[in-house]
Amino acid sequence: MERKIVQVLSHNVVLAKLLSGNNSIVFGKGIGFKKKNGDLIDPAAISQEFLLHTAEAIEHYQQVIKMVNFPIIAATEEVIALAIQKLSGPFSDTIHAALIDHINFAIERIKRGIYLSNPFVFEIKYLYPEEYKIAEEAVAYLNKKLDVTLPEEEIAFLATHFHSARSFSDKKVALGIARIVSKILDQLKAEGYKMDASFSMIRFVSHLKALIDRVKSGKTIDNPLIESIRERYSDGFAKARKLADIIAEELGKDVPDKEIGFLTLHLERLPYEFQ
Template sequence: MITRKIVHVLSHNVVMAKLSTGKNSIVFGKGIGFKRTPGMKLDESEISQEFLIHTSEVLEHYEQVLSAVDSKIIGVTEEVIAFAQGQLEGEFSETIHAALVDHINFAVERTKRGIAITNPFAYEIQHLYSEEYDIAKRAVVFLNTQLDVVLPDDEIAFLAMHFHASRTKSRTVDSLELVRLVSQVIEEARAIGIFFESSFSTIRFISHLKSLIDRVRKQKTIHNPLLSKIKEEYTVSYEKAKHLSEAIEKRLHQPVAEDEIGFLTLHIERFNVHHA
């Protein structure tokens, strides 16, 4: 049977433990850290969630964060991670612990000093990663209450990005690259007269863009049996779709198939209909 000893008490509900297997973990449970000190044993019945730290590199990074950041921020951040992990499918990458503590610590510091950092991709992130965004929204409310701060709304998008990158085990850089490209295409679309509003069509359009970019990167395409009919009936929208496809080609250095331009045309046509 695996036993656990407390290494650090992070909050009333979060502790860091050393397992008899030699691994370290971050352990959650209601009141698990209350009146506890390092060295004390944990009972399995107290544990509601546990995140194992597998690599020494991640452990080292986390130990550095522990020594540099206020323990209250660490504890509250870990509660946010546990909440998000419980709501979102798929196991989080172990790197989220140090990364998110680091991020939230800076965000709190900046807010207290009156320095606002805006997220230029907040709109795109909200639509691309709507599930993570909803969880992040609730997380920011929790952080504000627990840490007695008023974090800017742009923080929601930053947290959503962390959740997404950790959930897909992708690097935040890759996720951000996709967000940047989607953002560019939307700017280009606005410039050629496509109107975006907070509607289902916008969500569908952004979701379609994400899939299209993914297919172009993997050099895959879906056959469009209605292509000639689309080109004939929606000439204006087709020209706009071609224009946006060129912007994607320029960034990815990959061609966008004509079938894909046809599908994009249908999405653009929806906006034209709504604003006719």
């Protein structure tokens, strides 16, 4: 299919328009070198291509092109390509404009000496481990490519963008889950539990995410051992109920006892700060 260059973003990245009328972001070694708008693209030179399907995505992308320097756009597109290549499943095309805009503002803040804290770094790292790992690579690449020093907090921000694009959800959804998990971990810390990167803690955080998703969707799982758990781990069950109350308050939906039972079993595996 014929493609014409709409905008050269770098030697290796261009924004194109297909014969069908769709816009796409096209990658290829030297694909934009000495090219100008309106030039045809050699299909054999294309290594990757991402379609911008919706009118909203195209409009937002056209806006960022007007506001953001091309090296930032090209470098951000390269890390998006990395994420799409290494993370399974389709990505929402809204990530292109959204992540470019985020990276651009992050760099502007750094130049002004303004650093935006991310209070959910620990939670995001273990809620979305695959995305976090790719985000670490992405931030390292951006720092080298753009000669900047993005702080470690940006890894968590990028991981959230990647997760939202994979799940086709608003970034606020991922941050909302991180906020609930943060409140639960604060409660556990106040009760003497050890906040670390142990396997038990990672597994607990993963369980919390799945639990929150189930409560939100109203599809909780059965627990035939609930009465035995309630009797054998009465203290742990009481603590788990406090955590369930936090989830219920945040989501406006009750957490069934059978889910509290599973939460109790996970609590029993967590280490205390002083043992």
